Amino acid sequence: MSWLVTGGAGYIGAHVVRALTAGGLVPVVIDDLSSGHASFVPEGVPFVQGSILDRALVEDTLRAHHVEGVIHVAGYKYAGVSVQRPLHTYAQNVEATRILLEAMQAADVSNIVFSSSAAVYGTPDVDLVTEDTPKAPASPYGESKLIGEWLLRDQGIATAGSEHPLRHTSLRYFNVVGSGDPTVYDTSPHNLFPVVFETLLAGRTPRINGDDYNTLDGTNMRDYVHVADIALAHIAAAQRLSGGEPIEPAYNLGSGDGLSVRQIMDAMARVTGIAFTPEIAPRRPGDPDRIVASGELAARDLGWAMRSSVDDMVQTAWDARRAAGA
Template identity: 80%
Template sequence: MTWLVTGGAGYIGAHVVRALAAAGLDSVVIDDVSSGHRSFVPDGIPFVRGTILDRELVERTLREHRATGVIHVAGFKYAGVSVQRPLHTYAQNVEGTRVVLEAMAAADVTNLVFSSSAAVYGTPDVPLVTEDLPKRPASPYGESKLIGEWLIADQARATADSDAPLRHTSLRYFNVVGSADPAVYDTSPHNLFPIVFEALLAGRTPRINGDDYDTPDGTNVRDYVHVGDIAAAHAVAARRLEAGDRLEPAYNLGSQNGLSVREIMDAMARVTGIAFTPEIAPRRPGDPDRIVATGELAARDLEWRNRHTVDEMVRTGWEARRAARAR
């Protein structure tokens, strides 16, 4: 039994590949390495270099490896940049998902775990985001992930009475951080952890965008979850779909409590041993005070839980980044 991991050479996808191996599940990777890295794919894992927009390639890979399912992680994940590049975002995330579904149908592959995003909710004004909250995405990226969920649900309905009904679930999460393998680290130029790491390595002072939010310490609160925990939930979802278990259409992989940007900065100084006082910059337009999701449904069905403290999140990410620098 083999699972195709689209985007398996990326930061999250490469961790998913490792989590599948730990769960005793084989995998094959498709990635165009536009933002991923071939070196992130472990030795012995079949790697196909190409785009998910190539339906023939996706279908051929599914057939050649006798795939039992797909974990669809590939996509353009930069919410801010998606505002400037909406057509590119839709091509990668909406058309890409449609092509994957079409290839799956042609190859009679019926299990799908979709890497969605809590960006589908936009900026909800509630203490905890639950799965049934109205969806109001605030960027083309969030919209593209929501449309991807719609495409999957529509295909499931269309195939429900067929010999090969689509069985699926979508996993929504916010800020994925840390590392579960020193060979893999977050290379995004837009995420908080790598931004701070790069500043510290370059001798610059990290900055906080706004300290006058309606939160206990004045900095905004976000949902930070460890990439190893995220990857493990994907593997559990795959195993359960493969076993024929029924899963919910979507799950939040949330921290329940959240962390403020200042708490992250304090942990950065504490763990790295580099003392600094963050510079305070103006607020970014549209940044809400707090966005945190509950993970109760995922805890019930996907063995989801936060296994890492904030210091462990920082330490594992920092060690992986420094290991990469030393290579």
């Protein structure tokens, strides 16, 4: 029996694949390579290149590899861009999830770990986000992730009395950073770490968007979590599902205290050895002062923990980026 990782050639998915192998589970990858890289898939791991919008392909893959569960990481993950491309976002994140669940039902696959997002909360007016914090997504991306959770919930209810009832959980997390393997790094043109690295490598000065927020140093505070820890939480959830253990419908993979953008910039300078003073740019519209989540529920059930310091997160990310070359 194996676990299918959708988006397994991407930055997060590739770490999930490695964590599955390390945990004694058998991964299978499906990815259309729209943002992933075939080189991120370890040698020997079955790799199906194609879209999860292709129901026949998904169902055939589930049957051919005797899949017992799915870790659904594939998706269009650019919240800002989703405002300009809502239809594309919904197709990739909502319709694809619906098709995946349809294929799973046809192939009698009843376990799924869904890679959701803290974007489902929007801009909550609380110091610490919990799983019960009201959901108010502020972008099509956040909305699409919340709808994905609803799809899992509704399919779970619909199949509850069947021979193969859907068992599921959704993992909500914020900014994923670092690297657990020097051959895998974040290639997103929108995420803070790769943006800063590319700016520094080009000899330019990184920017901070606003320094007048209501925080200790005036810059935004967010959860920054190491990708290897995120991957371990996915595996723990998969094992809990396959073992028939009780599981919550959703977990926050949060730090509990967060880091400011200025703290990240300071760590970037320390780790890279490139001294710089960030330029201060205007605020971005809609950016809240602070969004930080509690990880207590995930710690209780999934062994969730923040195992890396900010310098560790920057160091592993920087090492992987440099190993990739220019």
